[in-house]
Amino acid sequence: MIEPRTLAGFRDYLPEAMMPRERLIATAQKVYRSFGFVPIDTPALEYLEILSGKGGEESDRQMYRFEDNGGRMVGMRFDLTVPLARFAAQHVGQLGLPFKRYHIATVWRGERAQHGRYREFMQCDFDTIGTKSVAADIETACVIHELLQAIGISRFTIRVNNRAVLTGLLENLGLADKSTLVLRAIDKLPKSTPEKVVEELTAVAGCTAEQAADVLKFASIGGTADEILTQLQPLVAGSEKGEAGVERLSEILRGAAAAGVPASHLQLDVSIARGLDYYTGAIFETFLTDLPKIGSVCSGGRYDNLAALYTKQELPGIGASLGLDRLLAALEDLGMIEKVRTPAPVLVAFFDKTQLTAYLEIASAIRRAGIGCEMFPDAKKLGQQLQYADKRGFRVAIVAGDRELAAKMVQVKDLKTGETQEVSTAESFDALTQAIQKILAT
């Protein structure tokens, strides 16, 4: 006998977790499509040379890699961005530009196992490639906003910044050549202390004490969007990139407001730097007001050239990724996941083996009316079947014994209120399906 167990760091999705996950995926698909994003899929496995060295040292270390039966070195995708770059380079002629895609798929990272971190998780990315227009930046904010609203979350903030503003500031401070290390230090600000960040800026990034203080002062600029923009202008003055970056931030905020994103949901935050090296323009992070500790549930940004390693064609773009599994865990914490274990609201009880066809007819009529309906498969005691109904969360049970079936009647049991009514099925099943619909509507 083999012990049935999941691989270390992996997990099964039981129905009560999988149902909300499917709902979340369907919601994301609907929102992406409503903006004209199209779905794509790429293989779970790629040639190792496609994936290797593309996501930084950590991704390389965590990647599942092996030699396949044909002697090819392969890797399992660790994100959806590297596959998108390969995909875009390979198919751009056929796809045309601009190209807006979404990709909802599983990725694998052999991370050190720890509570709440898994080695397999689902990503839910959308990107617009082939355009540098600010319209795409604005749309990215709109999509994130729509996504969260559609999921049913109202208390959240999308934080936006622009890498070009940071670049401009660093230029003015004489730190242009140290930008990666400086940004990495700034990025730690929310989870660390100002003192520690100053230490990293001086010890690791090589800033002078004065430069570190200036960087920290910059990262702490707050207020309304207009107040922040006003404070930023003098700090980037003289840097072409920085000035354009401030102007662009102001356009993004104005555009998003016109598209219906309230200022309370989209806030300018100059302390957001995002670790990844490839961002060059607008960057986004999204925090839930009631669960700030879980970190950003939807992040992304603008990049100058997606697929430079695979094609000479320049492919600028912008995109973001919804952390599906992180968001699911958050919804659970917020009590927003309904504990239902059946996707069908009606259970037809089954008592009398000789009446099987009668029960089948009833179940099928209910389904034809567009109502999900399960028939209990075994002729067991009613108590046992009602226990099953209760455990799974059915809303309505249809009960009919010999006497009822002979009289062309069924009992419709509202499992929430306990009320039972008798309905005739002599002429048609219309009265039955109407009675069910009435209960489901309450």
Next chain:
Amino acid sequence: MIEPRTLAGFRDYLPEAMMPRERLIATAQKVYRSFGFVPIDTPALEYLEILSGKGGEESDRQMYRFEDNGGRMVGMRFDLTVPLARFAAQHVGQLGLPFKRYHIATVWRGERAQHGRYREFMQCDFDTIGTKSVAADIETACVIHELLQAIGISRFTIRVNNRAVLTGLLENLGLADKSTLVLRAIDKLPKSTPEKVVEELTAVAGCTAEQAADVLKFASIGGTADEILTQLQPLVAGSEKGEAGVERLSEILRGAAAAGVPASHLQLDVSIARGLDYYTGAIFETFLTDLPKIGSVCSGGRYDNLAALYTKQELPGIGASLGLDRLLAALEDLGMIEKVRTPAPVLVAFFDKTQLTAYLEIASAIRRAGIGCEMFPDAKKLGQQLQYADKRGFRVAIVAGDRELAAKMVQVKDLKTGETQEVSTAESFDALTQAIQKILAT
């Protein structure tokens, strides 16, 4: 520069292939749910001992396997049945019985590469476990029937047989101990000739010439269901299993008819044996009338004990698997795949950079009315934007230049008829969204 290419035997799903695939998945989910099946998911990777030796020699040979960074021997799932067995054994206490699940997920098999065969494909399984009731057999036929109807296919036949009938016949012919080899030979009948099957029955399965002739005669029984059942009775008479099997087939046909499956869609076919060893009762295959050559698009059957290797608890059940990618290819061959490359029907053209917020407002109003709407991201020439609209298959373009926007007007262009109308947006966007809805309804 690295050549952008997919791994040998793998493929990308471009939008025009991915959109119908997503539709097919959503349809399957809807049908499964309407019968009370719940979704689950399991990891792509399992301990090798869980997968090894469970799917026969071929599966073992084709399995992707490797040692992970933690020194564990792992394999990528090659079907969804072995993971279900492990899952059911592991969680049965929490799940309760009967347990009806569907699982739509990718599986991997390192098959020899050949045209139309890929090493990664999606399976779409449903199973009812924990019951031996014929009601579950009948429901399996009903689900397959509903699935194909919901997908839009009307010309198909579900072929049903019962392994117990074959067992009874082989008992009566003195071939009980050779059943696997005999069934494997029968299974080849549709793609082979009677002579070759007789040869296999005698040379490989060890039948006498008389036995082979009887087996072949049996496998060729035809006619209406009632005629076949009448011919079967004397052939299995005296075998307990065989007699019960014939009675069960008759119950399945009667029950499915009561549930609304017409006899033309569910046919008794005693030549169907299905290769897999673990089937013990009803077996199903499904053929498209207009594409018989592609083989069965939905197959399955009843098994006595799903998870014997992982638990002592007996888990009888029945299930079937929809070949999603095979069906997609069939729909394409049948001309049933609409060639649309946008999920949003409306394109808002973008001319005048200074009017960006006006276009954003319009696009957002259209979306708020529940209509998918893409905004072109760059202020390019109208001709170029209309070319893009045409290539992607947008139905409506919203065109507004300086003059129109100043007058609070937009042009609504029906891209199918070429007709253009001017609509006012002075008071609200209602007239605009109504005009679009009117075009979309035609």
